[in-house]
Amino acid sequence: MSKKHNFSAGPCILPQEVFEKSAQAILDFNGMGLSLLEISHRSKDFVAVMDEARAIVKRLMNLGDDYEVLYLGGGASLQFAMVPYNLMKVGGKAAYTDTGTWAAGAIKEAKKLGTVDVVGSSKEKNYSFIPKDYTIGSEYDYFHCTSNNTIYGTQMKSFPEVDTVMVCDMSSDIFSRQLDFSKFDLIYAGAQKNMGPAGVTLVVIKKEILGKTGRENMLSMLDYSQHIAKESMYNTPPVFPVYASLLTLQHLENNGGIAAAEARNEAKAKLLYDEIDSNPLFESFCVKEDRSLMNVSFKLMDESKKEQFDNAWKAANISGLNGHRSLGGYRASLYNALPIESVQVLVDVMRSIK
Numbered sequence: 313m314s315k316k317h318n319f320s321a322g323p324c325i326l327p328q329e330v331f332e333k334s335a336q337a338i339l340d341f342n343g344m345g346l347s348l349l350e351i352s353h354r355s356k357d358f359v360a361v362m363d364e365a366r367a368i369v370k371r372l373m374n375l376g377d378d379y380e381v382l383y384l385g386g387g388a389s390l391q392f393a394m395v396p397y398n399l400m401k402v403g404g405k406a407a408y409t410d411t412g413t414w415a416a417g418a419i420k421e422a423k424k425l426g427t428v429d430v431v432g433s434s435k436e437k438n439y440s441f442i443p444k445d446y447t448i449g450s451e452y453d454y455f456h457c458t459s460n461n462t463i464y465g466t467q468m469k470s471f472p473e474v475d476t477v478m479v480c481d482m483s484s485d486i487f488s489r490q491l492d493f494s495k496f497d498l499i500y501a502g503a504q505k506n507m508g509p510a511g512v513t514l515v516v517i518k519k520e521i522l523g524k525t526g527r528e529n530m531l532s533m534l535d536y537s538q539h540i541a542k543e544s545m546y547n548t549p550p551v552f553p554v555y556a557s558l559l560t561l562q563h564l565e566n567n568g569g570i571a572a573a574e575a576r577n578e579a580k581a582k583l584l585y586d587e588i589d590s591n592p593l594f595e596s597f598c599v600k601e602d603r604s605l606m607n608v609s610f611k612l613m614d615e616s617k618k619e620q621f622d623n624a625w626k627a628a629n630i631s632g633l634n635g636h637r638s639l640g641g642y643r644a645s646l647y648n649a650l651p652i653e654s655v656q657v658l659v660d661v662m663r664s665i666k
Contacts, residue, residue, distance in 0.1 A: 317654035320632030365558040373493040388502040392421035412461035448474035460485035465609030508557030611641035
């Protein structure tokens with residue numbers, strides 16, 4: 313069976329090399345005569361995996377020893393609760409921007425632990441843009457934003473200067489573009505969008521921001537400090553997703569790092585957006601200045617062409633192009649591992665619709 317052009321929003325496409333090495337590790341890990349799935353997470357072989365998986369993140373992000381890297385379970389959705397639990401003072405408040413479904417989910421959870429001020433929102437215009445005209449003062453315990461909005465296809469091109477702790481959910485665009493990661497005090501990301509399979513969540517945290525909430529008798533599994541003290545193995549970690557994430561990040565590092573990935577991602581996005589803009593049959597969902605490099609959400613302007621278009625892209629071996637159920641239309645996710653050749657196949661299909 314030929315390989316499909318995988319535009320899925322997540323779990324998503326990963327490098328072929330990662331699949332091959334992961335498959336070998338499931339059969340026999342490091343020549344141990346044991347599968348990666350059955351070895352102890354305390355064995356020297358897996359401890360080495362965890363150590364390197366944490367170290368490579370700091371290398372790619374150019375971060376120092378004042379940051380810790382954790383691989384946790386629960387998805388980014390658990391971080392919606394862990395962030396305010398660890399950072400919002402008892403009786404305190406935080407500032408959030410509401411730029412899509414997942415940002416709204418983070419706001420909902422934070423409100424259960426304190427006061428939340430939504431300082432910017434694009435909800436009334438169906439999340440078609442990124443709000444920008446707001447300021448964040450020191451009265452907030454932290455500011456939370458979502459860098460890329462997977463469903464609606466918007467992305468923050470710049471980040472505000474804030475006078476408090478900066479938190480960012482980078483689930484769907486982490487490692488896709490160069491950023492000054494040191495301006496963020498806490499970054500979290502579900503791995504299944506751009507850096508590995510589902511089942512593990514990356515958390516990068518500046519240690520000095522912890523322990524200031526006044527919250528006593530914290531629940532151990534929700535306490536970042538507990539996970540840091542145990543070097544991301546307070547409990548049995550998701551062994552296979554951590555290993556596959558390490559392989560993905562090694563592939564990124566060995567192929568020019570984030571800078572090279574960004575150049576490839578910009579070329580892919582330009583190819584597709586240029587076709588959307590020039591082809592009268594298609595239209596982007598969001599404003600041009602906030603378009604995502606990772607998730608291109610668009611719609612067909614003539615619904616009578618829908619069957620023809622759907623049949624054409626499926627016949628071209630394209631997978632995962634349907635838009636999210638809450639928005640409709642189509643969504644092409646252009647994650648790091650997607651080759652530009654796949655984007656060209658999609659563009660050729662779009663040009664063929666008459």
